[in-house]
Amino acid sequence: MAKTKQKKSNTAETGVAGKREFRYQKELRDLQVELLKFQNHVKSEGLKVVALFEGRDAAGKGGTIKRFTQHLNPRGARVVALEKPSDRELTQWYFQRYVAHLPAAGEIVLFDRSWYNRAMVEPVMGFCSDEQNKRFLKDVPQFEKLLVKGGIRLFKYYFSVSKEEQLRRFESRTDDPLKQFKVSPVDQEAQHLWNQYTVKKFQMLGESNRSLTPWTIIRSNDKKRARVNCIRHFLSQLDYAGKPDDEFFVTDPDIVISGIDELKFLEDNLFEMKQ
DSSP: OHHHHHHHHHHHHHHHHHHHHHHHHHHHHHHHHHHHHHHHHHHHHTOEEEEEEEESTTSSHHHHHHHHHTTSOTTTEEEEOOOSOOHHHHTSOTTHHHHTTOOOTTEEEEEESOGGGGTTHHHHHTSSOHHHHHHHHHHHHHHHHHHHHTTEEEEEEEEEOOHHHHHHHHHHHHHOTTTGGGOOHHHHHHTTTHHHHHHHHHHHHHHHOOSSSOEEEEEOSSHHHHHHHHHHHHHHTOOOTTOOOGGGGOOOTTTEEEHHHHHHHHHHHHHHHTO
8 A cells, every 4th residue: 555655656746747847848948939039139130149147166057058049040149158268368458358259240149157257266266366356346347338338238147056056966967977077176166165155246246236237146946947037037128029928028036136136135144154
């Protein structure tokens, strides 16, 4: 009798999981159709669009970018994921190597990490000086203002994952031979340096969350919900031919958070860290 009940329970759980996956795949497909409509609009109107994807290691940035671009025409949509700067690039103006990848008319560019490396990863890991970090935080609002005034539509997404979920994802990468390439020394330090990253995140948002170039926070413990809600938010901010009614783009308030609200949350979090 016990085995029968257990079998029925497992079958029921499998059925619920299957329904969730079906809903997710349908929702994702519908959103990807809208992304194609939007790309056609970008091309026909000669628009220039940039989306930055930031966050801690294993926060889900790459998986979301993959779903963004999965069905887009690669001739008009590019993903930029730069390696560490070369010796020559280290002597250049900091923003210079990123400027080279900005879109021309009719293009969408998605940065898998961006110039905000200098706000979190570099200062925490000792790859830049305190002075360079402070200079960046002072300069970045002006740099982004120039981009927007120059006709670029700029979107900044920060994927926020919990410490426990990050650890779980790191462990799954280590055990999965198809994901082991993602493991790096920086990843291995991320858990130990969690609080330092949180402080730098707070400073970054405080200095660069401006009305002209705001941050949008994506709670990403649930990867699939994070993906669809990020795409919904992105499309909701833009007009294009054949766009559905606004209700189609309503996001989950537990997933999509404004930069201002995240700053308020971090103020409390940072206070607790110091107790």
